Amino acid sequence: MSTTFNPTTTIKERARISLNDEFLRNAVKYTTEKLRTSKKLASDELGNWEEWRERARQIRLHTIAHLDYYLSEFVKNARANGVHVHFASTAREAVDITLKIAEAKGAKSVVKSKSMVSEELHINHRLEEIGVEAIETDLGEYIIQLAGETPSHIIIPAIHKNKQQVADLFSEEAGETLPPETPILAGFARAKLREKFLEADIGMTGCNFAIAETGSMVLFSNEGNARMVSTVPKTQITYMGMERIIPSLEDLEVMATMLPRAATGQKLTVYMSAITGPRRPDDSDGPEEMHIIILDNGRSSQLGDPEFQEVLNCIRCGACLNACPVYRHVGGHTYGWVYSGPIGAVLTPRLNQDTEKWGEVAYASSLCGACYEACPVKIPLHDMLVYIRRQKVEEGHTPASERMAFKGFKYIMSNHRRFKRTVNLGRTGQKVVVRDGVITSKIGPLKGWTEYRYAPSLAEHSFRDSWRNLYAELEGSTPDMSSDVMKRLEEAKKKQGGRRHE
């Protein structure tokens, strides 16, 4: 069983459900490992990966720093191309704009290609409420739509499902038993979706990149469904996060190099479409009417924030999810909102602009930094997670027991004599629980630790207690420093001022 979006549970509760789901854990491990390996091969083959990363980062940094300029350039050019551009400051506004278009068109059915932004709107449900059928046409999205779930990965929405589970879902839809064989299952989906493409009134897409200088929106896809969605129906609605902008086609070259490699290890996705306005008289296909809805929904509040502005640099490749050892074990639904993994742990409290309600997700990280290392635009997600935790402390949203504990930490650690006394006290106190040098008791403050591993005991003599003797012993026996070592120390000392880490 999988959890879906459910804000009434805690992350620990959701994690426990996922951790007890062997199918989910195996499916997530299998796929993320495959993606990690492919990414490594693709980036090695490309060469100079670090230089590419830095280049991509600079493009994103520059664009976001001048977002107002590039956004208005994009809008101007898109409008000149005949696109209806709408701004939505909240998810609700975006929904209202969509429903108005759907009503004006008398739409009965909508086909969608993959869009994470649309997940922020829960648009499918809202369309259904006014009697419009909304069908997901990305295979993974189609699977989870049938299952009544939400995506658990940014690019592999049904990562948590295995073949048998997909066969069960499709069989129910087909009204006959389908075997868990990929060609048969894909064939069923293809036939079913083909009908839907042909009868749809509106095609809905997301937007990977929006190019300011041409007013084009660019879609990366592997299944061809995005092409169907953006060519067959008469009306197209594109959802775009306001930060999806890049300045020029030249920048697209860098993004097209990085995104597929970081995401799946592909050199290029199977389809890359740049759509510049609705169908023109000479075009053989394309929508008669095209709308782009640019969504803020908490994004603009990151602008100007020195700690979080860079989160807008994200190109939604999912590499941080695949690299994350926490995601590997708990999958995407544990994170509780639209985006999962390390990027989700940052976006969730930031876009919702509510650290009290959503900030606990920032604790679901060991801060190992694998996300930063994997990120093609070098977003320091592991640092941002700490900033969110600090916000929780500053806003007074951490438990009283924790605040007390860190008050104690400050008292003890701000003075070495207190630290020494505390260790000595602990040594006496631990006698009741230590057996064979370890603590195994599953009660008391160490419970979370000892449930999964033994805890060590304090040493009989701390380092500071035995230092005097050790120093005296070494004082007498240490040979004189060789001139070579001396020279090396002197050289290193000269360079110390220039040592800096990222």
Add this chain to the structure above:
Amino acid sequence: MKVSIFITCLSDAIYPQVGEAMARLLARQGIKLHFPEAQTCCGQPAFNSGYWDEARASARTLLEAFDDSDFVVSPSGSCTGMIQHYYPTLFKDDPVMLKKVHQFCGKTYEFSQFLVNVLGVTDVGAHFPHKVTYHPSCHGSRLLGIKEEPRQLLANVRGLELVDLPFAEDCCGFGGTFAVKMSDISGAMVEEKAQHVLETEAEVLVGMDMGCLMNIGGRLRYEGRPVRVMHLAELLYEGVKQEV
């Protein structure tokens, strides 16, 4: 030249043998270590939990303790990473302290960094005839960029057979307070890490951070598996001690 040891609170209280091994190894290079008593903890547990004021109080003890040292060497990539990577952030609004922080960052090294990059020592003359696997701790490798140094040192230990740890770069699940706060997730991570260690059939697991080793070692003992868990300094010292 005053070379000082930053022992870290964890090794001070629980694993003093790591500091002793470091002091004895460096003494063989003619370096007399100093231990400035005023030091306590780098402040990482408080910092990572968002209690920056509390973290600063702890960090100040280090800045004071090592003020007159020329070099500071520590047996932890994580605590050294805390200093190098986060002290500038922690004191960014305090220009006086920030200046001290930059000096401190410049002179602080993780143990294998100091040995290999500063002293140029890659062979300490150790003999350690055992099958060993190495866990590269996240903060040492990702925050400090320590990738080759421990491997170089291990490669020159005579008799030592180094076997690759599967998924070596994956975090062991320690993460400080994470291990207690998100114990179920952390537990799943360490369970898998221990499994990978066992798959290597190594007799010894070696690392450069006692936090990670306490976590993985605690799991291995919990499972009743007789894998010895050692800090790199301990292994090297044991290897030279046997030679004498």
